[in-house]
Amino acid sequence: MWARTVRLGLRARLGGCRGFTFKVDPQEAEQAPSVTHASGLAPQGTGQVTAELIEHLERLALVDFGGREAVARLEKAIAFADRLRGVDTDGVEPMESVLEDRCLYLRSDNVTEGNCAEELLQNSHRVVEEYFVAPPGMCYPEWLNKVTRELGN
Amino acid sequence: MPAVVVDLFSLLSPSPCGGRPNTKTMLGRTLREVSAGLKQGQITPTELCQKCLSMIKKTKFLNAYITVTEEEALKQAEESEKRYAKGQPLGDLDGIPVAIKDNFSTSAIETTCGSNMLKGYVPPYNATVVQKLFDQGALLMGKTNLDEFAMGSGSTDGVFGPVKNPWSYSKQYREKRKQKPHGENEDSDWLITGGSSGGSAAAVSAFTCFAALGSDTGGSTRNPAAQCGLVGVKPSYGLVSRHGLIPLVNSMDVPGILTRCVDDAAVVLGVLAGHDPKDSTTIQDPVKPFLLPSLTDVSKLCIGIPKEYLVPELSSEVQSLWTKAADLFESRGAKVIEVSLPHTSYSIVCYHVLCTSEVASNMARFDGLEYGHRCDIDVSTEAMYAATRREGFNDVVRGRILSGNFFLLKENYETYFIKAQKVRRLIANDFVNVFNSGVDVLLTPTTLSEAVPYLEFIKEDNRTRSAQDDIFTQAVNMAGPTGDSQIRSPNQSHRMPCSSSAFPASPSQQPPIRAPLKPSLFSHCKAFPLLCLLLSLCQMQVIAVDSLATANSINSLCFSSFG
Numbered sequence: 202m203w204a205r206t207v208r209l210g211l212r213a214r215l216g217g218c219r220g221f222t223f224k225v226d227p228q229e230a231e232q233a234p235s236v237t238h239a240s241g242l243a244p245q246g247t248g249q250v251t252a253e254l255i256e257h258l259e260r261l262a263l264v265d266f267g268g269r270e271a272v273a274r275l276e277k278a279i280a281f282a283d284r285l286r287g288v289d290t291d292g293v294e295p296m297e298s299v300l301e302d303r304c305l306y307l308r309s310d311n312v313t314e315g316n317c318a319e320e321l322l323q324n325s326h327r328v329v330e331e332y333f334v335a336p337p338g339m340c341y342p343e344w345l346n347k348v349t350r351e352l353g354n
Numbered sequence: 355m356p357a358v359v360v361d362l363f364s365l366l367s368p369s370p371c372g373g374r375p376n377t378k379t380m381l382g383r384t385l386r387e388v389s390a391g392l393k394q395g396q397i398t399p400t401e402l403c404q405k406c407l408s409m410i411k412k413t414k415f416l417n418a419y420i421t422v423t424e425e426e427a428l429k430q431a432e433e434s435e436k437r438y439a440k441g442q443p444l445g446d447l448d449g450i451p452v453a454i455k456d457n458f459s460t461s462a463i464e465t466t467c468g469s470n471m472l473k474g475y476v477p478p479y480n481a482t483v484v485q486k487l488f489d490q491g492a493l494l495m496g497k498t499n500l501d502e503f504a505m506g507s508g509s510t511d512g513v514f515g516p517v518k519n520p521w522s523y524s525k526q527y528r529e530k531r532k533q534k535p536h537g538e539n540e541d542s543d544w545l546i547t548g549g550s551s552g553g554s555a556a557a558v559s560a561f562t563c564f565a566a567l568g569s570d571t572g573g574s575t576r577n578p579a580a581q582c583g584l585v586g587v588k589p590s591y592g593l594v595s596r597h598g599l600i601p602l603v604n605s606m607d608v609p610g611i612l613t614r615c616v617d618d619a620a621v622v623l624g625v626l627a628g629h630d631p632k633d634s635t636t637i638q639d640p641v642k643p644f645l646l647p648s649l650t651d652v653s654k655l656c657i658g659i660p661k662e663y664l665v666p667e668l669s670s671e672v673q674s675l676w677t678k679a680a681d682l683f684e685s686r687g688a689k690v691i692e693v694s695l696p697h698t699s700y701s702i703v704c705y706h707v708l709c710t711s712e713v714a715s716n717m718a719r720f721d722g723l724e725y726g727h728r729c730d731i732d733v734s735t736e737a738m739y740a741a742t743r744r745e746g747f748n749d750v751v752r753g754r755i756l757s758g759n760f761f762l763l764k765e766n767y768e769t770y771f772i773k774a775q776k777v778r779r780l781i782a783n784d785f786v787n788v789f790n791s792g793v794d795v796l797l798t799p800t801t802l803s804e805a806v807p808y809l810e811f812i813k814e815d816n817r818t819r820s821a822q823d824d825i826f827t828q829a830v831n832m833a834g835p836t837g838d839s840q841i842r843s844p845n846q847s848h849r850m851p852c853s854s855s856a857f858p859a860s861p862s863q864q865p866p867i868r869a870p871l872k873p874s875l876f877s878h879c880k881a882f883p884l885l886c887l888l889l890s891l892c893q894m895q896v897i898a899v900d901s902l903a904t905a906n907s908i909n910s911l912c913f914s915s916f917g
Binding site: 254257258259261262263264265266267270271274275277278279281282284285286287288290293294295296297298299300303305306307308317320321323324325326327333335336337338 | 475476478591592605629631634635636637638697700703704706707710714718721722723724725726728731732733734735736737738739740743744747749752753755756757759760761763769770772773774775776777778779780782815817818821832833834
């Protein structure tokens with residue numbers, strides 16, 4: 202449902218010249234759970250990327266694949282990463298940072314700079330007074346349905 | 355036109371040992387020599403600045419610069435001149451032209467990261483390393499070209515176009531390719547600079563500045579340094595502040611330094627290193643600038659040659675030069691031994707997973723709301739974000755974000771991300787073990803082969819190329835400091851590995867004949883054609899526990915053929 206709205210929005214903007222190879226059936230999309238537990242989708246070393254996984258990733262990343270090539274690249278990337286399975290890491294702790302043996306530096310809690318709202322607002326395309334302006338979020342299903350229908354026309 | 359660069363390298367030969375440098379050859383001098391010249395009034399900062407600006411114009415076809423900051427540079431030069439007139443220069447960098455990679459924030463100067471996402475973005479502050487350079491009086495020539503968001507190993511994937519390797523226009527290369535030096539040449543077989551700091555490398559290599567900042571996440575400073583015939587230094591993680599460096603991989607990024615000789619790199623590192631309260635990942639230990647001795651005894655050095663770096667894909671030329679470099683050290687009394695870094699073959703895979711995962715997280719900040727590109731869609735926040743990111747990022751960036759998100763999925767987190775973090779520890783331990791066994795420095799190639807033509811490079815995609823080209827360099831980014839990180843006296847305060855690719859690479863397969871390829875590079879070496887010949891064909895990487903040890907080892911290689 203959400204994915205379809207995004208695509209319609211994009212298509213409207215881009216003149217409908219882009220199309221996804223993997224189309225989602227609107228019926229299916231409506232019934233799809235809001236958070237997909239894609240446990241069955243993750244490739245188990247096969248490098249297969251399914252349509253559901255693609256949608257899931259696109260939603261999480263807010264970046265679209267854009268075509269078959271990108272999907273193929275992801276499959277190659279996964280196959281490449283699968284080589285790690287050959288390493289024996291029993292009893293090895295994960296390493297997050299090379300400076301893990303040190304305490305993170307904390308400076309004293311004094312205000313030393315700031316008060317530069319005007320400067321920061323200058324970089325934004327849309328501001329109103331001291332606010333960054335964003336389009337409405339996803340909390341209004343009826344409004345969304347209305348917009349979807351309008352875009353579909 | 356490319357023809358003008360053909361004469362460049364011979365034009366800028368340094369005057370003979372002991373001779374007075376004149377303004378004509380100033381561009382070919384070392385930083386300290388130019389600084390001395392400025393102090394003595396042999397040249398003024400404005401004249402030097404004008405020379406570099408004129409060189410930038412002549413070499414525009416290289417596409418090394420995204421933004422040339424002519425006005426700012428001349429203003430800075432004027433101020434520098436006032437200081438010299440009073441006899442109060444700020445230091446060795448006062449009045450010295452430098453260039454900065456376009457992923458460092460520069461106040462009031464456009465910073466694009468080579469991407470549509472940040473085209474037109476003007477930061478309101480200077481990155482700490484930029485500020486440090488300015489505080490020392492350096493002149494900013496401009497912001498240099500790069501792969502988009504520093505993702506790539508060729509400097510071919512930025513929105514401002516690819517960067518050309520100045521060596522593509524050297525006499526040797528053109529003769530090798532049997533090209534006509536004048537007339538309509540197709541210019542179709544120009545060489546890449548390597549990446550992602552290719553613009554910085556081309557800028558230094560083409561004598562448009564004396565030093566340039568790059569960034570190094572998986573080799574992005576050392577790779578172009580090797581392919582453009584420069585010294586490239588990746589300081590240890592935590593030694594140099596990342597505040598203001600638009601992040602790629604927070605746990606591996608480091609600002610890098612590109613110069614034409616080792617001493618220059620030491621000068622710049624001395625200025626940049628040190629704790630920054632604005633970057634909590636910088637170490638707090640005191641760092642003092644160091645002076646490289648003019649002659650180093652290598653007989654006490656133990657050089658390690660990691661056997662796993664001898665891969666089938668290594669070109670025979672690089673392999674033979676690796677052997678020659680090792681033999682050179684040995685002939686001067688150093689102990690050269692074979693060592694093992696057993697997890698080397700997994701290192702690039704581990705890097706690939708960790709890099710894409712951190713990238714996925716870091717790129718999330720680009721949503722069009724507070725800065726950067728914003729699309730026209732106003733349907734909903736998510737639609738706006740998605741379209742903005744579609745328009746702002748290229749395929750490479752989007753591909754890495756998607757891969758990263760895949761590895762970070764709940765069901766994949768353990769199998770890929772945590773696994774990669776564990777492998778990272780194994781790789782870091784490999785380095786710890788080697789350095790604890792008495793080895794002072796490791797000597798390895800930087801790249802698999804010399805610089806390749808652009809048309810050949812683009813036959814494979816960015817991910818494949820990065821996996822190939824980063825193979826020798828990324829392990830050090832993951833290992834950072836070795837286990838022995840106790841801080842002793844201030845003199846030994848930086849006991850962490852840093853890696854420098856020290857030696858220039860000649861794109862030509864033919865060994866140059868009488869004159870050294872890069873006469874300006876080894877001003878300490880004066881006239882040693884054989885040594886220069888060897889070094890100018892090498893593209894080696896030296897990894898050490900200690901920044902000073904690295905610099906000393908490389909410097910000593912320059913001297914090891916003194917009779």
